Amino acid sequence: MKKLIALIPGLALAACSSSPEATTAPDEGAAGVVMRPAPGVDIDRSAAPGQVVDQDGRPGWYPHEGALMEYSVDIRFGQEPHTMPDGWSFGRVSAVATDSGGDVYVFHRGDVADPIVVFNAAGTYQRSFGADMDFGNEHGLRIDRHDNVWVTDNGNHRVMKLSKEGEVLMSLGIKGEAGTTDETFDRPADIAFGPNDELYVADGYGNSRVVKYDAEGNFVTTWGTPGSGPGEFDLVHSVAVDSTGRVYASDRENNRIQIFDADGTLLDTWNHLGATQNIFITPDDQVWVITHRDNVENITYDTLAGRIMHVDINTGEIIGAMESPGHWIDVAETGDIFIGSLTGNVFRWYEDWMETEEAAQAERP
Template structure:
């Protein structure tokens, strides 16, 4: 494990935030083919029960140049209640989940809404509603999966047009059950990988929801976010499991296609390369890894050492 921990290093002073541009809790992160890094953030809003009714006044989506960290543009002011997941599809469009609105959005990189699923402010468990949806994974044909989420403990599949296709999952600890499906991704083999957060494991499924495998170990920890790189490696951010010793809580993990840990880096803390509640993870076209932090309220960039 010692050798694996030297595989990645943090890029200091990334990103470059203009004065007065506050990210706050960074919930989602994704990278497009142009190496633009999109961050879905709460701009100072705290998780509260019940959620506020009014949208966040400040911008909630910030786009950075992956190479330099320069802020390119930002949008989303007055539109979101509680930002959560962000994914970038094969056409470069953004998929956002808002756990406060109980909705899923497909948007252009500049913020034009192309598709909306769910009813604003109306939780539910049927084909037209979500209850605190967390993340989205998109296939090349445009169809997509939604992890739904904090209350419903299910994964829902939709067609490219946004029509309900099928769903699976209930609350529990058995194979195919979930306790907070929090992040979701599709790998090169077509497997659906779900961060079963409170069960502290990754579950893998076939395209129609058939259970394939479960990966659970201290090396993986408590998976919050997952993304698959161009090389087929699976990147996971461990938000920090209370079942582990403190020094083992909170790390980024790189897995091979069989679930073996290739690399593990980061540790709890507020310094460069350390994590305070890592919440999501993304991989750029150049292999750089980006981690969005909750409590840490920042995004960090990691590159592979030469």
């Protein structure tokens, strides 16, 4: 069994759902809430969740084969005994990522703490940086296989490559200038890395396209235009790449994930996962998403629970799911799953189930 733990608090976990098969999330510190499994039925994956209406008239989820998972909630990083510098607190947590050593990087929108705050795996504050980078709107953060830190500055139309200590190594886009050229972005949302360190940018809110660069930051190609047809986008909110080089783009407002080859040829579309906020694919091609039923839930800033879903990469079938608010997802090399929420929290999902919080504390590093 598996366990979800809330790590970095700003607010208590707020979760609710009108989906008839789901339970609400537990209070902080609650143990072992069992969520009822959804019935195992065949799914029409060409249809969108928004086409199903629940008892309250809201778009509903299709039943799926994967069981809903057990979890409990605890709060860690950012509070005693794992404090940040005096007076610091988080604003909206837009992204979270982990490096090869297990350090946890939090990217948030707030005026008190530095924009990027780093903890070790035990939850101890390590360092912070980014206050001098003049971010317009903190959005995405990813860490590549060389432990470089990449961020999307959504408000200033930039993608930046940083060292683990916060040194700027590369900057793409022109600060403060939105555009559609090879050298400009319009509110980029996410970044992903190909097998040969290629860079894919979800250029996202304004341009509705994916932009590809080589490892040195040279423009290679771009694809996508505004719309709802095949290969078109209505807000590319996330992008991920599997071990074969296929590119998975969250077409959030069209309630789908479109899958492309490395050159932008459309290969497949998943229409059954809702308005996907974020996608993460592990090196062994485990697909995880954080998603909501539609964009009405997205724009509530995560106060309504979406779902974390584990998805089969070959079929798109949902292997398992559970309720959680969330904007960003990352899976550490240990298998722990981190969710960054605009409520000001980071939730950590431990693979090994602990019957009590005391047992969980004893097992933590």
